[in-house]
Amino acid sequence: MIEKIDPELLINRISPQHGGDINDAFFVETNKEPLFIKTNSGVPKDFFEKEAMGLEELRSSGAVNVPNVLLYNQETENEQYLVLSYVSGNKEPAxxxxxxxxxxxxxxxxxxxxxxxxxxxxxxxxxxxxxxxxxxxxxxxxxxxxxxxxxxxxxxxxxxxxxxxxxxxxxxxxxxxxxxxxxxxxxxxxxxxxxxxxxxxxxxxxxxxxxxxxxxxxxxxxxxxxxxxxxxxxxxxxxxxxxxxxxxxxxxxxxxxxxxxxxxxxxxxxxxxxxxxxxx
Incomplete structure (x- = not known):
């Protein structure tokens, strides 16, 4: 999957992430940037495509931050997935x-x-x-x-x-x-x-x-x-x-x-x- 983003990307570590009740989610450490991957075998083939489109709608406002959309499945593929840039930090008072x-x-x-x-x-x-x-x-x-x-x-x-x-x-x-x-x-x-x-x-x-x-x-x-x-x-x-x-x-x-x-x-x-x- 990730070779579609960059042929030189290599996976160092994969860690399951918790918090959502719809998708399986994973933190993926690579030799370059960290990734966040969501997968789901029980949703329609355009499920993650529509999420990616929504993120881009928000990004295009120029007002808010959203994770970068790096890859999602095409409707001809059997596996449903969405690859995003990994975002992690602490909520501060401001x-x-x-x-x-x-x-x-x-x-x-x-x-x-x-x-x-x-x-x-x-x-x-x-x-x-x-x-x-x-x-x-x-x-x-x-x-x-x-x-x-x-x-x-x-x-x-x-x-x-x-x-x-x-x-x-x-x-x-x-x-x-x-x-x-x-x-x-x-x-x-x-x-x-x-x-x-x-x-x-x-x-x-x-x-x-x-x-x-x-x-x-x-x-x-x-x-x-x-x-x-x-x-x-x-x-x-x-x-x-x-x-x-x-x-x-x-x-x-x-x-x-x-x-x-x-x-x-x-x-x-x-x-x-x-x-x-x-x-x-």
């Missing part, structure tokens, strides 16, 4: 503030449409996309509705619950703006999807990129914790705007549906509470 500042700058990069021209993955769920004029339409039709349908199919949402959840979707315009600005979003920004480099600088990893409301990224940072006040203060200072935390639960709903459909009924109550909060 690292979170830098992340908030850089994320605000990244969100200033926008497109003329909402969504994405190609499908990608959130966890292992394939996300169909498209280019939409209205953000609320994209979010309802391409993100929330497919996850509700999966939850119904798996038996997590019964008939009465399904109707309530669908009713919320019909009223999203009451809270979610149609045209908030199509910022480039990481798309899955929980605490495990950013790391520090060897100088304490923040790096974003494992994106599920779309173009949409910046509040969606911020909502995810708050869902499972892991981001301190310095992050949010730096974000507000750099963006020169206040965060709209009132609508965050509507964006957190997507990730809770995904966890419901991935890990089971223990996440159902959280989705129900959000529906109750907005419908009464």
């Amino acid at each position: 690292t979170e503030a830098k992340l908030g500042q850089q994320l605000a700058r990244m969100h200033q990069v926008t497109k003329s449409f909402y969504g994405l021209p190609y499908s990608n993955y959130l966890g292992t769920f394939q996300q169909e996309s498209g280019e939409y004029e209205k953000w609320v339409d994209f979010y309802r039709e391409k993100r929330l509705l497919p996850q509700i349908e999966i939850a119904v199919k798996k038996g997590y949402l019964k008939a009465a619950q399904k109707e309530r959840h669908l009713q919320l979707l019909t009223r999203l315009e009451e809270w979610i703006p149609a045209d908030p600005g199509a910022s480039v979003l990481h798309g899955d920004l929980w605490g495990g999807n950013w790391i520090a480099g060897n100088k304490g600088e923040p790096y974003l990893i494992d994106p599920a990129v779309i173009y949409g409301d910046r509040e969606m990224d911020l909502a995810m940072t708050a869902l499972f914790g892991g981001f301190g006040s310095s992050f949010y203060k730096a974000y507000e200072a750099e963006s020169n705007s206040k965060l709209n935390q009132e609508i965050w639960p509507l964006y957190q709903l997507l990730y809770l549906y995904m966890h419901l459909n991935s890990f089971g009924v223990s996440y159902l109550g959280a989705t129900e509470r959000i529906v109750q909060r907005f419908l009464g």
